Structure formats: C-alpha cells, structure tokens
Amino acid sequence: MLPSRRRIAVAMAVLLLAGGAAAQDGPAQTRGLMPIKSPVGRVTAEETLASREVSARRVALVVGMSAYTSISPLRNTEADARAVGAMLEKLGFTVDLAIDVPLAQMKDAISAFSRKSETADIAMVYYAGHGVEAAGENYLIPVDIHVDDPGKIPEQAVSLRSVLGSVARARKLRIVILDSCRNNPFPASYDLAATAGMAGASATGDGLAAPDPAQGMLVVYAAEGGKVALDGEGEHSPFTSAILESLPRPDVEIGLVFRQVRDRVMSLTANRQQPHFYGSLSGAPFFLAGGDAKVADIADKAGQWQALKPDQAAQLASLAEEGNTRAMIGLGYMALSPDSAKFQPSEAFRLFGKAAEAGDAEAMFELGKLHEKGIGTPQNVPEALKLYRRSADLGFADAINDLGFLYYQGTEGLPRDPKKAVELFIRAADLRHPQAMFNVAALIDDGIVPGKTPEDAAAYLYQALRAGVDDVLAQLTNRPTMFKPETRRALQAELRRNRFYTGAIDGDLGAGTQRSMRMAFGQTQ
Numbered sequence: 001m002l003p004s005r006r007r008i009a010v011a012m013a014v015l016l017l018a019g020g021a022a023a024q025d026g027p028a029q030t031r032g033l034m035p036i037k038s039p040v041g042r043v044t045a046e047e048t049l050a051s052r053e054v055s056a057r058r059v060a061l062v063v064g065m066s067a068y069t070s071i072s073p074l075r076n077t078e079a080d081a082r083a084v085g086a087m088l089e090k091l092g093f094t095v096d097l098a099i100d101v102p103l104a105q106m107k108d109a110i111s112a113f114s115r116k117s118e119t120a121d122i123a124m125v126y127y128a129g130h131g132v133e134a135a136g137e138n139y140l141i142p143v144d145i146h147v148d149d150p151g152k153i154p155e156q157a158v159s160l161r162s163v164l165g166s167v168a169r170a171r172k173l174r175i176v177i178l179d180s181c182r183n184n185p186f187p188a189s190y191d192l193a194a195t196a197g198m199a200g201a202s203a204t205g206d207g208l209a210a211p212d213p214a215q216g217m218l219v220v221y222a223a224e225g226g227k228v229a230l231d232g233e234g235e236h237s238p239f240t241s242a243i244l245e246s247l248p249r250p251d252v253e254i255g256l257v258f259r260q261v262r263d264r265v266m267s268l269t270a271n272r273q274q275p276h277f278y279g280s281l282s283g284a285p286f287f288l289a290g291g292d293a294k295v296a297d298i299a300d301k302a303g304q305w306q307a308l309k310p311d312q313a314a315q316l317a318s319l320a321e322e323g324n325t326r327a328m329i330g331l332g333y334m335a336l337s338p339d340s341a342k343f344q345p346s347e348a349f350r351l352f353g354k355a356a357e358a359g360d361a362e363a364m365f366e367l368g369k370l371h372e373k374g375i376g377t378p379q380n381v382p383e384a385l386k387l388y389r390r391s392a393d394l395g396f397a398d399a400i401n402d403l404g405f406l407y408y409q410g411t412e413g414l415p416r417d418p419k420k421a422v423e424l425f426i427r428a429a430d431l432r433h434p435q436a437m438f439n440v441a442a443l444i445d446d447g448i449v450p451g452k453t454p455e456d457a458a459a460y461l462y463q464a465l466r467a468g469v470d471d472v473l474a475q476l477t478n479r480p481t482m483f484k485p486e487t488r489r490a491l492q493a494e495l496r497r498n499r500f501y502t503g504a505i506d507g508d509l510g511a512g513t514q515r516s517m518r519m520a521f522g523q524t525q
Contacts, residue, residue: 058093059120061113065129067100070146077128080240084126087244091288102144106158114166118466119522123170125163131180131208138208164213171468173286174217179239213279224276230269238268250290256315283362305333325360349376361396381412397433400424437464438472445487458490465520473521480509
C-alpha cells in the first residue's frame with residue numbers, strides 16, 4: 001500500500017527542508033511541508049482550509065444598464081437589478097449596486113469588487129443590460145457607449161473575461177449571472193459576427209457566445225449562447241423573475257436552485273427560452289437560504305455532503321439521473337459516511353466511476369483514492385496512479401499536488417523523481433492549491449527551486465493568505481522567523497504593494513506586520 005500523504009510530507013520535511021529551514025536570526029526551528037489530502041471521506045481539524053473568522057462572507061456586484069444614450073434603452077433592467085440586489089442583501093450578501101454607470105465607473109466597480117471577493121466565501125455578479133460578442137470576445141455594454149465602428153466596441157465596453165476574473169478567487173462559490181442575451185443593439189450594418197471570428201456565432205450578432213469559465217465557476221446565461229432572451233411583459237424579465245423566486249428558497253442546494261431557475265423560465269416563456277449553464281459549481285454543497293446554510297461551516301467537503309438530509313439526497317439523485325456529475329460526486333461522498341449504517345463503499349465506487357467516465361476530474365481523483373486504498377474495490381495502485389494522472393491532466397489541483405508527493409517519495413509503478421515533484425508542486429500552487437502555495441514558498445526559500453527569488457516566495461505566501469488558509473496565518477504568526485530574512489522582507493513589500501502594510505521593510509514579522517497579514521487574510525482585527 002502507498003504510504004500516507006502525512007508520512008510523505010514528514011519525509012519531505014526531513015529530506016528537502018532540514019538545515020535550510022532553520023531560522024537565520026533566531027533559534028533553530030524545523031519547518032515541514034503542510035499537510036495535503038486526508039484519508040478518504042475525512043479531513044482532520046488541522047487540515048481545515050477555510051477560516052471560521054471569514055466563513056459565511058458573501059459579496060455581490062449587481063449591475064443594471066437601462067438608460068443607454070446612443071443605442072436602444074432597455075425597459076426593465078434597472079428594476080431587475082434593484083430587485084436582485086435587495087434579494088441578495090436579505091440573503092446576507094454585501095451588495096455593490098451599479099445602475100446606469102458609464103464605462104470608467106463600471107471598470108472601477110469591477111476592480112474594487114475583485115479585491116473584495118478574494119476574501120469572501122461566495123462572490124456573485126449579476127448583470128442586466130446589453131451584451132454582445134465582437135472581435136472574438138463577449139462584452140457588457142455601459143450606458144455611455146458611442147461607436148461608429150464595431151471594431152471600437154472593445155474600447156468602450158467591459159469584457160466578460162474581466163467580470164469572470166473578478167469572482168475567480170472567492171474561496172468557496174463563484175457565480176456570474178447574465179441577463180444580457182438580447183438583440184444586437186447596434187445598427188444592422190454592424191456585422192458583429194463577421195468581426196467575431198468564433199465558431200457558432202450568430203449571423204446577426206445577437207446574444208453572447210459561450211464562455212469558457214475556470215474550474216469551480218458557474219456562468220448562467222438567460223438564454224443559450226448565441227440566442228436571445230425575452231424581456232417579458234411584466235416588471236421583470238422572465239429570467240430575473242425566476243432568479244427572484246428560486247434563489248431565496250430555503251434549504252435547496254445551489255445545484256438544484258439553478259435547475260429550478262431553468263424550469264421556471266421555460267414555463268414562463270412557453271419553452272421559447274431556456275437558460276444555459278457553463279462551467280461548474282464548486283465541489284462542496286451550498287445553501288443560500290434556510291437553516292441548512294450552516295453546512296458550509298463543517299470543516300471538510302465530505303462531511304458537508306454527509307450532513308445533508310434524506311430529502312436533499314433525493315434532490316441530488318434527481319440531478320444525478322440527468323447526468324449531473326457534481327450530484328454523483330456528492331452522493332459518492334455521502335456513501336462514504338463514517339456512520340457504519342450508511343457506509344456503502346461499493347456505491348461510492350460506482351458513483352465516482354460514473355462521474356469519472358463522464359470526464360469529471362474530481363471524480364477521477366476520488367476514484368483513484370478508492371483504488372489506492374482498496375475501498376469499495378480491490379486495491380489497485382497502478383489504476384490509482386492512472387486516474388491521478390488523468391485528473392491532473394485536466395487541471396485538478398488536488399491531483400497535481402498529490403502526484404508531486406508521490407513522485408518525491410516514489411511508489412509502485414512510479415520511480416522517485418524529486419525534480420518532477422517540484423514541477424508538480426509549482427503547477428498546483430499556480431492553480432492556487434492552498435497548501436501547495438505555502439509549500440512552494442518554503443521550497444523557494446530553501447533554494448530548492450532554480451530561478452525563483454524571495455519575491456516569488458513572498459507572492460506565494462501572500463496568495464495563500466488571501467486564499468484563507470488558517471495554517472499559513474498560524475505559522476507566520478506563531479513562528480515569525482521560520483523563513484529567511486530575505487523572504488520576510490519580500491513578504492512585507494508584497495503586503496505594502498497591496499496596501500495592507502505601511503511599516504519598515506526590515507524582515508521583522510512583529511505586531512505591525514502580523515496585523516497586516518490578518519487584514520490580508522480577511523480578518524477585520
């Protein structure tokens with residue numbers, strides 16, 4: 001059997017970090033790599049990633065564009081945006097509302113929201129207004145746009161890419177909702193499809209093209225990419241009406257919420273309009289309303305799924321029957337319950353296998369763990385490694401990080417290769433895997449990573465703080481000399497560059513620097 005990840009981390013702490021890990025200007029200390037994946041279905045308390053001090057933080061940017069000055073105004077988008085903003089505030093969101101703002105103000109709002117969302121559990125953007133595809137990009141249109149050439153649209157609009165980026169670093173849930181799939185608002189002579197150069201573009205330039213969101217982000221279109229949404233006859237568009245009805249429903253898991261949105265829109269429009277979803281929700285269950293919202297406070301993802309009620313399991317089963325791989329994975333975690341009466345390893349193996357066959361990277365990783373440990377199936381290490389590689393190839397950071405440890409340790413069918421291991425750790429860190437960011441900073445600090453500087457190590461430490469990793473804040477606070485002076489000075493400079501620190505760049509992680517680190521982490525004190 002493969003050694004545990006915990007034991008591999010200890011081995012790496014001894015082999016890679018001994019000596020160089022000792023403080024240069026204080027008592028000798030031992031610095032080990034932070035723990036990574038836990039045994040199947042559990043995470044120990046010290047491996048908790050999300051801080052309770054920032055849990056349940058919800059932020060939203062709500063934008064409504066109606067009073068266009070040079071293209072056709074929209075009748076209900078202001079009312080739609082105001083109603084959605086009020087609804088989200090009732091659900092505990094801190095809402096930034098931008099109504100009929102010009103381009104410069106819209107960009108400022110997105111920039112400020114992007115920074116705010118980095119320390120939030122949930123970041124959501126809702127946009128109601130004109131949107132077009134041009135020059136191969138999707139653009140959201142501010143009220144002051146005025147173009148006489150479609151080639152100038154990118155200069156006077158906001159790219160959807162920047163909006164997706166504004167939620168990308170939220171810690172648990174990242175959602176962008178667009179009620180902008182309306183007719184091309186520009187003159188018929190503007191051949192937006194011709195300038196787009198994208199396969200599947202509408203011949204008239206109507207609607208938006210399909211986006212390509214990052215893993216763990218859901219983008220919701222009011223209508224399928226390239227098609228047009230309806231304004232409706234009432235105060236709100238059919239799509240926004242469905243959002244206002246569905247999101248506040250208590251104790252409905254977020255995946256089912258958006259299926260209800262789809263069904264409601266189709267009902268309101270006599271099947272003429274069907275919302276479309278791109279990307280994926282985060283792997284953990286989430287409830288926006290009701291008492292079950294507290295499942296987000298459970299330390300580990302498997303425990304969150306296992307805390308759901310039987311009727312919620314039935315909801316997941318209905319989604320799984322439709323081919324929803326996230327629902328399959330959730331049911332798989334539930335089948336690994338520590339309650340012996342509910343423990344069904346063979347069912348977990350079946351569900352993870354079905355989701356893996358459908359191409360889900362997380363399912364491949366979890367299925368690999370079952371093969372590795374012989375749970376629900378005979379132990380098969382080579383098959384586990386094959387699944388880990390497939391998951392890593394799809395960009396799943398947990399798999400990349402675990403493969404790094406396995407390459408360093410060496411195991412059955414996998415010769416020891418420390419150089420490959422470090423490459424994988426860096427790749428996982430660049431995907432914002434929490435422990436990998438800290439571990440790579442430690443490797444850089446010890447001179448293990450050629451070409452990387454103390455500034456690179458500090459950048460990883462800063463991003464790990466922003467990701468909400470308790471262990472990073474605790475280690476930097478309780479063991480302030482664990483990194484070399486050069487790295488500590490670079491961390492202070494990084495904190496200053498991001499407007500959290502105004503003190504001396506002296507490498508002393510004292511009270512002022514520690515207060516700055518807590519602020520970067522997302523704590524208010």
